[in-house]
Amino acid sequence: MPESYCGIDFGTTNSAVSIFDDKKNIAQVLFEKDRETIPTAIFFPEENTYKPIFGAAAIKEYIAGGNGRFMRSIKRILGTDLMNLKTEINEIYLSYEDIIEYFIKHLKTVAEKQNGVALEQVVLGRPVHFQDYAPEADKRAESFLKHIAIKAGFKQIHFQYEPLAAAYAHEQKLEKEKLAFVIDIGGGTSDFSVIRLGAEHKKQIDRAKDILANSGVRIGGNDFDRDLAMKCYMPELGYGTMLKPNPYNGRILPVPFGPYMTLSEWSSINTLYTYKAKKEIQKIYEESSEPQKVRILWETVQKELGHTLLNDVEISKIALSKQELISSRLEFLESKPSIAIKKQRFEESIKKDTQKIVDTMVECLKDAEISFTEIELVILTGGSTEIPYIKKELCRLFSNAEISESGKFSSVSLGLGYEAARVYG
Numbered sequence: 460m461p462e463s464y465c466g467i468d469f470g471t472t473n474s475a476v477s478i479f480d481d482k483k484n485i486a487q488v489l490f491e492k493d494r495e496t497i498p499t500a501i502f503f504p505e506e507n508t509y510k511p512i513f514g515a516a517a518i519k520e521y522i523a524g525g526n527g528r529f530m531r532s533i534k535r536i537l538g539t540d541l542m543n544l545k546t547e548i549n550e551i552y553l554s555y556e557d558i559i560e561y562f563i564k565h566l567k568t569v570a571e572k573q574n575g576v577a578l579e580q581v582v583l584g585r586p587v588h589f590q591d592y593a594p595e596a597d598k599r600a601e602s603f604l605k606h607i608a609i610k611a612g613f614k615q616i617h618f619q620y621e622p623l624a625a626a627y628a629h630e631q632k633l634e635k636e637k638l639a640f641v642i643d644i645g646g647g648t649s650d651f652s653v654i655r656l657g658a659e660h661k662k663q664i665d666r667a668k669d670i671l672a673n674s675g676v677r678i679g680g681n682d683f684d685r686d687l688a689m690k691c692y693m694p695e696l697g698y699g700t701m702l703k704p705n706p707y708n709g710r711i712l713p714v715p716f717g718p719y720m721t722l723s724e725w726s727s728i729n730t731l732y733t734y735k736a737k738k739e740i741q742k743i744y745e746e747s748s749e750p751q752k753v754r755i756l757w758e759t760v761q762k763e764l765g766h767t768l769l770n771d772v773e774i775s776k777i778a779l780s781k782q783e784l785i786s787s788r789l790e791f792l793e794s795k796p797s798i799a800i801k802k803q804r805f806e807e808s809i810k811k812d813t814q815k816i817v818d819t820m821v822e823c824l825k826d827a828e829i830s831f832t833e834i835e836l837v838i839l840t841g842g843s844t845e846i847p848y849i850k851k852e853l854c855r856l857f858s859n860a861e862i863s864e865s866g867k868f869s870s871v872s873l874g875l876g877y878e879a880a881r882v883y884g
């Protein structure tokens with residue numbers, strides 16, 4: 460029986476799989492329309508909740524107004540209390556464990572179909588930390604993911620840090636030895652590794668001596684979406700406005716900021732769609748002193764358009780990587796509000812989060828006892844490194860390093876495939 464091993468990069472925003480086959484070839488699994496990645500998105504149709512739709516097809520179904528429940532960023536629940544909870548989907552209670560299992564199983568099924576062989580051994584990528592400063596939650600997140608992988612049909616499971624996987628993929632093309640620094644800023648986390656790479660190092664079974672440090676923080680593109688949403692979109696929905704004076708004591712309070720934060724975070728949008736949450740938002744609308752604005756919040760939640768709104772935020776963010784100014788008209792809302800954003804305002808909104816990422820990067824080099832100038836190669840990976848401001852803030856101190864940006868969306872899964880060959884081969 461031929462043996463194949465796979466590497467799975469279960470990402471917050473995009474996932475990818477690579478297969479190392481019995482002829483020692485490595486290949487990326489191709490998803491919808493021959494793409495090397497698949498959006499980590501899932502849609503549960505109302506008429507058939509137990510047969511979800513995945514990836515770009517799920518996004519399409521949701522945007523087209525299909526009846527059902529849409530979810531993105533499900534990786535973000537790993538390490539949180541939500542991990543052991545159930546959520547109501549089309550009047551059925553499903554656990555988050557089941558939801559992630561559906562997705563992992565889909566990745567496995569597509570990979571097996573393409574490869575023609577059952578896949579039982581996997582190296583799964585993981586961030587350096589699922590949660591910040593919470594080693595216990597971190598351990599629980601990994602064992603939870605392992606348990607899901609077993610339920611999905613894998614027999615042997617190993618984990619590898621995502622930035623190390625990216626390093627192993629880049630190492631395949633290296634001719635000379637290099638002291639490398641990996642910067643992986645994705646949708647959910649920012650991860651860093653300092654590692655010695657090169658042809659001789661590659662031959663070692665145990666790479667412990669080459670790995671000088673790893674660090675990570677739970678900040679990524681999802682947080683930048685939230686930052687931008689809170690700064691430029693939510694004020695249009697009444698964020699920052701006041702309620703009517705309290706009839707008993709005359710006190711004037713601002714509208715609560717909780718629903719706006721929840722609506723700006725991919726993984727929590729669905730929690731606004733319960734009967735209770737909708738009622739609470741209706742009450743805020745009724746008590747608002749600027750109801751024309753808060754009405755848009757109310758409408759977004761009543762019509763369950765939260766993901767459509769945040770999708771618009773993400774599109775604006777991505778456009779601002781290339782343009783100085785963008786404007787967007789929210790056609791899906793009754794009042795069709797227009798939002799104009801200057802790049803500088805977006806950069807201001809992500810400044811605090813960027814600083815936390817820079818601090819984590821500095822800590823990684825400190826742990827490795829390596830200075831910025833000693834680094835010879837910086838490997839930039841993950842979609843959020845496309846943001847010019849992030850790239851500038853993170854790369855400016857590496858004055859002697861070559862910057863490599865190849866395979867930003869596939870290097871982690873490819874490296875996990877090489878790692879699978881090393882572990883199982």
Ligand SMILES: Nc1ncnc2c1ncn2[C@@H]1O[C@H](COP(=O)(O)OP(=O)(O)OP(=O)(O)O)[C@@H](O)[C@H]1O
Pocket residue numbers: 469470471472473474534621644645646647648649679680681773776777778780840841842843844845846867868
């Ligand atoms: N051109 C761009 N400009 C700004 N952000 C971008 C761009 N392209 C993609 N992104 C952002 O990159 C993120 C997705 O990157 P990626 O696919 O590397 O993440 P991931 O691997 O799914 O997440 P993680 O590794 O954190 O679990 C999203 O937040 C997306 O909005």
Ligand SMILES: [Mg+2]
Pocket residue numbers: 470471621645646841871
């Ligand atoms: Mg990633």
